[in-house]
Amino acid sequence: MSKLNITLNCPDVAFNQQENITYGELQRITYYSENTKSDRPMNILLPPNYDPDNKKYPVLYLLHGILSDQNSLIKPKYSTPNIAGYLMNEGLAKEMIIVYPYTYAPKDGIEVEPGFSEEHAAGYNNFINELLYNIMPYMEKNYPILTGRDNTAIAGFSMGGRNSFYIGLNKPELFGYIGAFSPAPGVLPEEGKTSLFPSEDDFLVKDKQLTPYVTLVCTGTDDDVVAEYPIHYHNVFTKNNHPHLWYEVPTGGHDGITVSSGVYNFLQTLFGILDE
Secondary structure, rough: OOOOOOOOOHHHHHHOOOOOOOOEEEEEEEEOHHHHOOOEEEEEEEEOOOOOOOOOEEEEOOOOOOOOOOOOOOHHHHHHHHHHHHHHHHOOOOEEEEEEOOOOOOHOOOOOOOOOOOHHHHHOHHHHHHHHHHHHHHHHOOOOOOOHHEEEEEEEEEEHHHHHHHHHHHHOOOEEEEEEOOOOOOOOEOEEOOOOOOOHHHHHOOHHHHHHOOOEEEEEEOOOOOOOHHHHHHHHHHHOOOEEEEEEEEOOOOOHHHHHHHHHHHHOOHHHHHOO
């Protein structure tokens, strides 16, 4: 992780599409979920010069925030397809497939009124089952992907960052890379609220042999939505001696400035590229 030279703000050349660069193809698919008992949408970004007959690719699962959907992080204000295409073309990131799932996945499809309630959050908590038992098997069956923790990453924005912590730290045998951009609350205990981890001492991977190769956390200096939660996660990781990268994005809010910076840096750490 220490080999990454963090770029605080995503460069314009990566954020904006360039005429001389070949970008990946975005596929919009649906799959059936036994978890929600319904057909569900998902976007899949294939790498530039995708060659399914002769290559296999590592996978990044990129998770949106609360009250959003699988289309959120591909929007121009986040520009993640452009960033990925630029980095892969420049050799700054490995060729990879990026999966944008819809992460509100209530058990048996029983939805509740959208909002910031614990009842609604439960549908996001259940995404761990959606990912492990529906999405990942679907990807293995339908795309030429490399498997195992060396080839699998998870990251997200806000609620997606919260879920990336939850899933990545609970399943370190499956995910070798974790990224959280302005991660939302709900992971660590707060008085009067339920949390995904029973105590701050549990906020790490206890089997040191399965410590993620990279854990990256960032937030915007002007983010008044998640406020101090990201730095709290950073401080608890530090207390628990969990290796991680931490930085703040100048002028970033709960917005595309922060997300684009996080994605730009995180993609440059994935799948062993820092060891080459």
